[in-house]
Amino acid sequence: MYTSTAIARRRCLAARADGTPCRAWALWDDPGQRCLVHAGRNHHGPLLPGPTAPRRARYTPCLCPGYAWPHRPGGGWCRWPDPPLERCPIPAGTHGWPRRT
Ligand SMILES: [Zn+2]
Ligand SMILES: [Zn+2]
Structure with a gap:
């Protein structure tokens, strides 16, 4: 939030x-x-027929110490643009593969 x-x-x-x-x-x-x-x-002009590829938000990842990895700003333990009150206890590198993109 x-x-x-x-x-x-x-x-x-x-x-x-x-x-x-x-x-x-x-x-x-x-x-x-x-x-x-x-x-x-x-969007300008007529709509193209068929589905279009979803475009993801192009944010600069937050590097605050709330998480041990670069993360989306202002979510969970991150209080961007303010420093976090607590750190996420999960160490980096625990994300399972395959990763859904
Ligand atoms: Zn506006
Ligand atoms: Zn952060």
Whole structure:
């Protein structure tokens, strides 16, 4: 769960057409911390027939000591962007294979 500091870092900073703040999550790699629509990366034009490959979020892994491995920021033991209160007791390298991607 995101802390209030993490929510402030992840919220889209743009305003909607009616002037109210946008409530969407910002893209991880947008320099202006804007959401998909406000960064202009939403879908344009006709939809292609058939299913499209799902695209994963491109976040920079968090390297805080909450986990012994690089992890998605702000989940579980990680309190990104703040330092964690406790560490995850699981050592690195215990993930089973094959890994689903
Ligand atoms: Zn937005
Ligand atoms: Zn972390």
